[in-house]
Amino acid sequence: MEKKIRVLVAKPGLDGHDRGAKVVARALRDAGMEVIYTGLHQTADMIVETAIQEDVDVIGLSLLSGAHMTLFVDVTKLLKDRGIDNVLVVGGGIVPEEDVPELKKAGVAGVFGPGTHCDDIVNFIKTNVKR
């Protein structure tokens, strides 16, 4: 049987705008992936525990509040602390260009801002998934 890519789509922190996350979740489903959508207001702890239980290949974080430098990095740091190195982390939302290099250094492998085509996210995941 074909192995399916499993993706956790989560919204960390206190940001209530989930339209973008839902659009991406649907695009990933239509690309044949199994998408676990957890909804709003997730802590880094919740996201990492969920990623473990669901054995996902990818975590997709969406944030429009501007707190990505804290909240995205909290997730990648916690993953490192737990010794999880085979999960691809990507992020999306309102992220200024100048923040991208630092996010990548912190372990967010891909950052997708407004105007990104869904196919680009799908292709990025398919190319970079770690197992």
Added chain:
Amino acid sequence: MNDIASNVLNGEPRSIARLITLAENNDPIATDAMKGIHPKTGKAYVIGITGVMGSGKSTLIFELTREYRKKGLKVGIIAIDPTSPFSGGALLGDRIRMTELATDEGVFIRSMGTRGMLGGLTSAVYDVVEILDASGKDIILVETVGVGQAEVDVIKIADTTLVVLVPGLGDAIQTIKAGIMEIADIYVVNKADRSGVEQTVAEIESLIDITCSDKDRKIPVITTVAKENIGTADLLEEIENHKKYLKKTKMFNVQRRKRYEAELVEIIRKRLMNFIFDESTFKGKVESLIDQISKKEIDPYTASEEILGKILK
């Protein structure tokens, strides 16, 4: 026994999660591990939760889990959502109603796509029940996809089956009586703060009176408002009563035996189908037979005998 199996027996979350994935993908490592853990299973009590879309199954599971956690019991949750028949992908959203449970070490939640199975379950669900059972969970809650009328497979796996309905279905209850209305051990009318609840309960009770008058146990109808945690304690008590009834009447072992029968049938079906359609032995043969059927050179029955004849001889 391989490492992953012994880690599962120790309740290690990452190994539990990994083994579930391997079982879903029909990986040979999973087959070995499943052989190793089976002797350690059978302790967990399995509750199936089925019902129409939007009836509040996930919220009810969240509240039931909180009640069981208060009693110190460990809970495994299997939440099944439909896989798209077109893309093969799935949007698994049952966790949205259970986010508070994500960081509770005594709870393990797994979302699954149906991956082509009809009947409201998914092929690997039997494996996942065994894995969660072996990992030390006391209670396993299996949430089916939102069902229509005929998705009744949950009774093959559950010790107690809850059918969740909502007020305002009206005459619909009459029309669905042939399917999911035959499988309940307990009826739950959720969202009971809505109008029409008395009528819904009355309609269910009249159905019970018609269909179950010869049985020695009357199927209870419980009203709940899951999002406000109203009625959950009563529901828990009725589940406990049903468990006692099963044990007293020896039905418990009969039902468990039926589960293992269903599991065996499913494993044989899966392995046989893989052998014929996925492995190289027959793949070319199957493709050429399909071509021949299209050209009317052979009929489908003769074609099937060409495959089955090779296996059964």
